[in-house]
Amino acid sequence: MPAGRLRSTVAIERQVKVSDGYGGYIVTWTQISTVPAQIVPVRSSGRGIDGVSGGGIVSMPHVEVHMRHSDDLADLLANATGYRLRNPETNEIYGVNAAQDFAGRRAMITVTATKGEPT
Numbered sequence: 001m002p003a004g005r006l007r008s009t010v011a012i013e014r015q016v017k018v019s020d021g022y023g024g025y026i027v028t029w030t031q032i033s034t035v036p037a038q039i040v041p042v043r044s045s046g047r048g049i050d051g052v053s054g055g056g057i058v059s060m061p062h063v064e065v066h067m068r069h070s071d072d073l074a075d076l077l078a079n080a081t082g083y084r085l086r087n088p089e090t091n092e093i094y095g096v097n098a099a100q101d102f103a104g105r106r107a108m109i110t111v112t113a114t115k116g117e118p119t
Contacts, residue, residue, distance in 0.1 A: 006036035008087060010065060010094075012073065015082040015118070029084065032076075037067040039087070042112075061115040063094055069106045077101060077109065084118050085111065093117055 013029040020026050042062040065085055067073075076083055076099045083096040095118030099111045 005038045006067065008037050008039050009034060009089060010037045010039070010067065011086045011088055012076060013084050013086060014075075015084070033070065033072050034088070035067045035070065037065050037085075040064045040066070062097075063113050063115060065094065065111040065113060067109050067111070069101060069109050073099075073109060076111075080111070082118075085113055 011031050012033045012035065013031050016028050016030050017025040018028055040063060042064055076096070080096045080099045083099075085094040085096060086092070087094075092115065094111075094113035094115055097112045097114060099109055101107075101109055
């Protein structure tokens with residue numbers, strides 16, 4: 001992918017659970033990298049039914065985020081759970097569903113994500 005298509009910036013954040021001192025924990029986020037990216041909206045599955053919220057059916061906005069491969073993203077590729085992407089320009093949050101190197105050449109990573117906080 002040409003570098004000119006990477007017009008957005010995303011901060012890649014990892015979930016960290018910190019003890020609250022009462023047997024529970026507090027979720028915080030640690031930024032592990034900020035990279036140029038292309039954020040592409042993806043159409044719904046066709047039915048518009050992607051989840052249930054508050055007893056009603058809702059359509060969840062999905063995106064694909066394309067970014068260059070980097071060694072500090074190896075854990076994201078191995079296990080995408082516990083990660084989110086944040087667009088520093090708009091402060092939009094995307095919960096990561098999966099991350100893949102489709103070509104297998106360690107050149108580009110495609111992250112599929114859902115707009116909003118990860119669940």
